[in-house]
Amino acid sequence: MAVTTEKSAGNGTLTADSIEFIPVKPEQMKAKPDENRLGFGKIFTDYMFVMDYENGAWRNPRIQPYGPFMMDPASSVLHYSQSVFEGLKAYRAADGSIRLFRARDNFERMNRSCERLCIPRLDVDFALAAMKRLLRLEAEWVPSAPDTTMYIRPTIIAVDPFLGVHAAERYTFYIILSPSGAYFPDGMAPVRIYVEDEFVRAVRGGMGFAKTGGNYGASILAGAIAQEKGFTQVLWLEGVHRRYIEEVGSMNIFFKVHGELWTPRLNGSILPGITRSSVIELATAMGVKVFEKDIDVYELFDLGARGELEEAFGSGTAAVISPVGMLRLQSRDLIINNFQTGPLSQRLYDTLTGVQYGRLTDPFGWTETL
Ligand code: COI
Numbered sequence: 001m002a003v004t005t006e007k008s009a010g011n012g013t014l015t016a017d018s019i020e021f022i023p024v025k026p027e028q029m030k031a032k033p034d035e036n037r038l039g040f041g042k043i044f045t046d047y048m049f050v051m052d053y054e055n056g057a058w059r060n061p062r063i064q065p066y067g068p069f070m071m072d073p074a075s076s077v078l079h080y081s082q083s084v085f086e087g088l089k090a091y092r093a094a095d096g097s098i099r100l101f102r103a104r105d106n107f108e109r110m111n112r113s114c115e116r117l118c119i120p121r122l123d124v125d126f127a128l129a130a131m132k133r134l135l136r137l138e139a140e141w142v143p144s145a146p147d148t149t150m151y152i153r154p155t156i157i158a159v160d161p162f163l164g165v166h167a168a169e170r171y172t173f174y175i176i177l178s179p180s181g182a183y184f185p186d187g188m189a190p191v192r193i194y195v196e197d198e199f200v201r202a203v204r205g206g207m208g209f210a211k212t213g214g215n216y217g218a219s220i221l222a223g224a225i226a227q228e229k230g231f232t233q234v235l236w237l238e239g240v241h242r243r244y245i246e247e248v249g250s251m252n253i254f255f256k257v258h259g260e261l262w263t264p265r266l267n268g269s270i271l272p273g274i275t276r277s278s279v280i281e282l283a284t285a286m287g288v289k290v291f292e293k294d295i296d297v298y299e300l301f302d303l304g305a306r307g308e309l310e311e312a313f314g315s316g317t318a319a320v321i322s323p324v325g326m327l328r329l330q331s332r333d334l335i336i337n338n339f340q341t342g343p344l345s346q347r348l349y350d351t352l353t354g355v356q357y358g359r360l361t362d363p364f365g366w367t368e369t370l
Pocket of ligand 1: 216251319
């Protein structure tokens, strides 16, 4: 992956130099949090990046104090959910430097989500430059405690005050930063997953491949019911046949069967995860055969019952590699690898995080130093 230079940022009118800086009043600077009690996505830094789209162009890029937006109650995002977002991380290496992982891929995926939602594309070089400038300003906030990161959330929302259902003419793009710990409170401990055969997350032709709030909003009821039953998240099935596995609430899913790694193919209703694609490349480089294919959940349970399902884990930016210890499908429970983290899951976790934090060399060109 080519490393972005700030010089190439912009679309002819926008450059990193054109970003206005609006300082936080010294008395409003926040105290830095306890790095051992960060949680996920709850704490935000002093500054955010903001830019507007109006009259056919992105304009007014600025770094300003983090804080609430003034929004018209008729803003179209509040009614019709015309919005996209991304999730990526900055990592504090042992030598104190700050590292980014496949950041360009996130902004390229954001543009694919924008196309699906009729939102104007971003200039990827400029968006990267803006994010790096914000991160440099907030470098002291990037945590260094084990397994902590700076979670970065770029977002675009439609802000036209108009109740007609059509593409808005005005948008806000913003980037906020959240020093965070593990996504799941129990960290790497295997999770219990409920196979959802009633509710559906997305169907082919819908928005399943896009990173848009509506996909996550659609998942909340099923997730809440599963949590009441003692499960961490749900495993979604493909919406027509309700038997082919898609993804888990906030992660893509992998199964190790007969020494091979299986993951659902990208069929249009699954998020094309950047961690998913990293896992595929890492496992392949380790000599593991990886198959992207339709996976029938009933056949998977039969394999599990015969002891042939060796490991399962989810993958995601927030979740990293998260072992799955148990699946429930209707009245059938499947315990995987005695509810223990499997050796391949652990090796992939160690290698992926080793590359991300700079403990291991990066033969893939995925990382860059801020
Ligand atoms: C991520 O893994 O970054 C996500 O966006 C998933 C989630 C926290 C919604």
